[in-house]
Amino acid sequence: MSNKLTFTLSTGDVVITLRPDLAPQHVARITELVKEGFYDGVKFHRVIDGFMAQGGCPLGTGTGGSDKPDLPQEFNSEPHVRGTCSMARTMDPNSANSQFFICFGDTEFLDGQYTVWGQVTEGMENVDALPKGEPPANPGMIVKAVIG
Numbered sequence: 705m706s707n708k709l710t711f712t713l714s715t716g717d718v719v720i721t722l723r724p725d726l727a728p729q730h731v732a733r734i735t736e737l738v739k740e741g742f743y744d745g746v747k748f749h750r751v752i753d754g755f756m757a758q759g760g761c762p763l764g765t766g767t768g769g770s771d772k773p774d775l776p777q778e779f780n781s782e783p784h785v786r787g788t789c790s791m792a793r794t795m796d797p798n799s800a801n802s803q804f805f806i807c808f809g810d811t812e813f814l815d816g817q818y819t820v821w822g823q824v825t826e827g828m829e830n831v832d833a834l835p836k837g838e839p840p841a842n843p844g845m846i847v848k849a850v851i852g
Contacts (some may be wrong), residue, residue, distance in 0.1 A: 719825050737793075748846075752808075753836045759803070774796075774800060775819075784818070785807060
């Protein structure tokens with residue numbers, strides 16, 4: 705299995721190294737959703753400058769997920785720093801499903817509370833270029849997601 709995920713965003717390509725060593729169930733879920741085309745056309749519905757860009761909601765609102773069951777948390781000691789990819793969730797730690805976020809900067813206050821599953825290794829400038837807002841007036845999106 706390849707440990708590379710490429711998101712072709714409306715702003716350019718982003719390459720993420722997947723970390724099944726940290727979060728095997730979450731990486732398996734993301735891989736499964738990518739192969740099903742789930743993320744293609746999904747918007748970044750919450751983009752906070754200096755904090756993070758959140759996407760993965762099929763409704764584009766932050767209120768939805770895939771039709772698959774929520775995942776049990778796989779919190780790990782990996783720090784939330786620039787380019788960290790981590791799963792979004794509700795107040796329930798075992799509620800991650802399809803939504804994720806990419807950190808713009810060091811956000812260590814999230815450490816140990818969210819499941820880190822990857823790290824941007826190329827194209828972070830294209831994440832930086834996503835339109836900001838909660839939600840953005842004209843949200844950026846994942847045009848295509850590919851494993852490999």
